[in-house]
Amino acid sequence: MSENVLRLDSITMQFGGVVAVDNLSMEINKGEIVALIGPNGAGKTTAFNTITGVYEPTNGEVSFLGRPIVRNHPQGKMKKLYKGSDPEKFSRAPVLNPTPDRITALGMARTFQNIRLWKTQTVFDNVLIAQHMLRTSNVFSAAFRLNRAEEAAQRREVGELLEIVGLSDVKNELATSLPYGKQRRLEIARALATHPKLLMLDEPAAGMNPQETHELTAFIGRIRTEFDMTILLIEHHMDLVMDISDRIYVIDFGKLIAHGTPEVIQNDRRVIDAYLGVEEDA
Amino acid sequence: MMKKMNRETVITAVILLAVLAGAFALDAALPSYHIAIKVVKKACVYSLVAVSMNLLNGFTGLFSLGQAGFMLLGAYTYAILCIPVAKRAGVYQYFDGGIVRFSLPEVFSGVLGGTIGPVVGMLCALLIGGLITALCAYLIGLPVLRLKSDYLAIATLGFAEILRAFFQWNALGPLTNGSNLLKNYPDIGGAAAYIILVGVFIAVILLLVNSTYGRAFMAIRDDEVAAEAMGINLAHHKRLAFIISSFFAGVGGGMLAMYMGTVQALSFKSAMTYEILLIVVMGGIGSITGSVVTSFLYIASLEWLLRGLDSGTFLGISSPIFKNGFRMAIVSVIIMVVVLFFRKGIMGDRELPDLFRPRRKAEKKGGGAQ
Numbered sequence: 001m002s003e004n005v006l007r008l009d010s011i012t013m014q015f016g017g018v019v020a021v022d023n024l025s026m027e028i029n030k031g032e033i034v035a036l037i038g039p040n041g042a043g044k045t046t047a048f049n050t051i052t053g054v055y056e057p058t059n060g061e062v063s064f065l066g067r068p069i070v071r072n073h074p075q076g077k078m079k080k081l082y083k084g085s086d087p088e089k090f091s092r093a094p095v096l097n098p099t100p101d102r103i104t105a106l107g108m109a110r111t112f113q114n115i116r117l118w119k120t121q122t123v124f125d126n127v128l129i130a131q132h133m134l135r136t137s138n139v140f141s142a143a144f145r146l147n148r149a150e151e152a153a154q155r156r157e158v159g160e161l162l163e164i165v166g167l168s169d170v171k172n173e174l175a176t177s178l179p180y181g182k183q184r185r186l187e188i189a190r191a192l193a194t195h196p197k198l199l200m201l202d203e204p205a206a207g208m209n210p211q212e213t214h215e216l217t218a219f220i221g222r223i224r225t226e227f228d229m230t231i232l233l234i235e236h237h238m239d240l241v242m243d244i245s246d247r248i249y250v251i252d253f254g255k256l257i258a259h260g261t262p263e264v265i266q267n268d269r270r271v272i273d274a275y276l277g278v279e280e281d282a
Numbered sequence: 283m284m285k286k287m288n289r290e291t292v293i294t295a296v297i298l299l300a301v302l303a304g305a306f307a308l309d310a311a312l313p314s315y316h317i318a319i320k321v322v323k324k325a326c327v328y329s330l331v332a333v334s335m336n337l338l339n340g341f342t343g344l345f346s347l348g349q350a351g352f353m354l355l356g357a358y359t360y361a362i363l364c365i366p367v368a369k370r371a372g373v374y375q376y377f378d379g380g381i382v383r384f385s386l387p388e389v390f391s392g393v394l395g396g397t398i399g400p401v402v403g404m405l406c407a408l409l410i411g412g413l414i415t416a417l418c419a420y421l422i423g424l425p426v427l428r429l430k431s432d433y434l435a436i437a438t439l440g441f442a443e444i445l446r447a448f449f450q451w452n453a454l455g456p457l458t459n460g461s462n463l464l465k466n467y468p469d470i471g472g473a474a475a476y477i478i479l480v481g482v483f484i485a486v487i488l489l490l491v492n493s494t495y496g497r498a499f500m501a502i503r504d505d506e507v508a509a510e511a512m513g514i515n516l517a518h519h520k521r522l523a524f525i526i527s528s529f530f531a532g533v534g535g536g537m538l539a540m541y542m543g544t545v546q547a548l549s550f551k552s553a554m555t556y557e558i559l560l561i562v563v564m565g566g567i568g569s570i571t572g573s574v575v576t577s578f579l580y581i582a583s584l585e586w587l588l589r590g591l592d593s594g595t596f597l598g599i600s601s602p603i604f605k606n607g608f609r610m611a612i613v614s615v616i617i618m619v620v621v622l623f624f625r626k627g628i629m630g631d632r633e634l635p636d637l638f639r640p641r642r643k644a645e646k647k648g649g650g651a652q
Contacts, residue, residue, distance in 0.1 A: 052511065054507075099510065099515070099516075100510045100511050101510050101511075101512075101513045101514055101515045101516070102515075104511060104512060104513035105513050109511075109512070109513075110511055112507075112508065112511070116505050116507060116508035116511075117505075117508070118500065118501050118504035118505055118508065118509075119504050119505070120500065120503075120504055120568075120631065121497075121500065121501070121504065125497060128494075128497065129494075129497045129498060129500075129501045129509075129512065129514075130512045130513070131494075132494050132495075132497060132498045132501075132512075132513070132514060133512065133513030133514060134513075135494055137494065139490070139495050139522060139526070142490075142493040142494050142495050143486065143489045143490040143493050143495070144489065145489065145493070147493075147494070151494065154494075190512065191512075194512060194513050
């Protein structure tokens with residue numbers, strides 16, 4: 001039995017009266033590539049945001065490497081409004097609501113659906129800044145250059161990382177001057193620079209043509225082997241998902257409707273219905 | 283140790299040394315009350331404050347308008363700690379000589395002798411002013427830094443105004459002399475001393491900006507959400523930038539007090555903050571060189587070169603429209619022209635060495651940053 005990296009337990013996210021994610025439970029084991037798919041508006045990104053600390057879930061618990069990191073239960077006004085299941089399940093345990101930077105520090109790094117690189121920084125600096133979080137220097141030792149060894153080690157590592165992802169020839173260019181596909185790669189490199197144990201990719205192939213998607217598929221596969229990485233991805237491109245995922249979770253209207261290997265998912269009636277629509281009379 | 287010196291570093295060093303040599307020459311050739319020396323001193327002080335504001339507004343992207351308030355704290359600290367004991371009775375004539383019964387320059391000259399002692403005392407007073415300002419900024423920052431953009435600006439502006447009123451409060455008289463002047467404290471020296479002092483402080487800011495913390499500040503400015511997702515603690519780093527910026531604003535305020543010779547809370551109006559903001563924006567948000575160069579241009583033209591526009595004769599031309607207030611009209615026109623033709627300020631986000639880099643590379647940097 002392989003080591004469990006991420007576990008979602010009955011995650012529910014309710015905005016006012018709208019339940020965006022409803023009682024979602026999933027697991028990712030070490031070394032796996034797991035995809036979370038679903039039609040537009042199914043709640044994929046919302047689920048992603050509850051894991052990364054951007055939203056506080058209404059109910060449920062997220063555990064990382066066996067330790068609970070996010071936990072909540074319906075409180076205050078939400079007690080009356082709550083439409084999900086199991087409101088009492090976590091009401092005795094303390095609420096955990098870390099900020100996104102704390103979660104990244106634990107070892108989860110993410111990319112964004114709409115690329116969010118630091119616009120005025122070069123490719124190299126974009127990756128270098130991500131290493132800021134691993135610093136041991138304080139503001140005085142950094143300003144007066146007492147952290148030279150650490151800085152040099154960081155620069156060396158960033159150079160190696162850019163070499164691996166194939167961006168070292170453009171490292172002095174502004175991040176935003178790169179073509180779209182390379183910006184995606186840079187975002188992944190930046191996430192890797194925080195030394196994550198779990199890499200979370202939010203629609204990495206959004207806006208890519210088939211050729212770029214194909215390259216990206218190979219790239220993600222390479223990252224898994226070279227960094228021994230566990231990957232969770234949200235994606236729309238079915239060929240990419242079917243190609244590289246070990247397991248797939250499918251959600252629709254916030255609910256988990258299927259889960260299994262790509263073969264199982266491809267033949268699942270409910271998944272096909274969710275994507276293609278159901279005939280009224282059928 | 284150093285890698286091979288490249289051309290732009292050498293040219294930059296030469297320029298800076300030339301400026302310093304020029305300041306020494308000015309000090310030697312002209313009496314200390316000469317307008318040129320006054321202009322250099324005031325421009326130095328404004329450079330430091332503008333750079334400190336740039337660190338916050340330009341590099342970290344926090345739009346704060348509390349600069350005058352922080353300067354006031356530094357100025358008062360410096361003045362209170364440096365008035366000679368013998369003159370305190372005269373300065374605090376309505377408050378029984380005040381409650382502070384020592385003077386740092388005198389304390390240090392007792393220990394270190396009459397030549398270095400007062401200078402060390404004055405530097406200590408400046409730094410203490412900076413530290414008090416930083417402490418105050420920490421306390422203000424706790425509630426205020428949760429706000430964003432315009433709201434942060436309004437909150438800090440309000441704080442600065444409160445501070446100004448507070449320092450004129452009569453009950454604080456024994457410390458602040460109420461709404462009366464603080465005066466008779468010493469000045470550290472001539473133009474060269476100001477340039478060296480401000481140069482050191484700005485160099486520290488430059489080192490910080492180019493360190494891992496400076497890069498984190500710029501990441502917060504460029505994209506807060508991404509910065510937080512990459513493990514940068516927003517609250518901590520914003521507070522840090524706010525405190526450091528305020529520290530240097532406080533030191534700058536102390537130096538302004540030195541330059542002016544008298545301190546009164548009344549003069550630290552929000553108009554002073556806007557003046558500095560103007561310098562930062564015209565110099566280029568995110569360019570330390572820009573802030574410094576613009577400070578010198580702004581102060582020199584306002585205080586000296588354009589004086590003739592107010593007094594009747596400018597560049598040898600006499601005209602009846604050259605009377606009081608005309609200077610400000612011309613300055614406004616110049617500002618508008620600068621803003622129209624240099625959209626990103628005089629320097630954009632470039633620094634002095636960038637000007638001497640091979641042309642193609644510089645263009646790429648400037649062009650892509652829009």
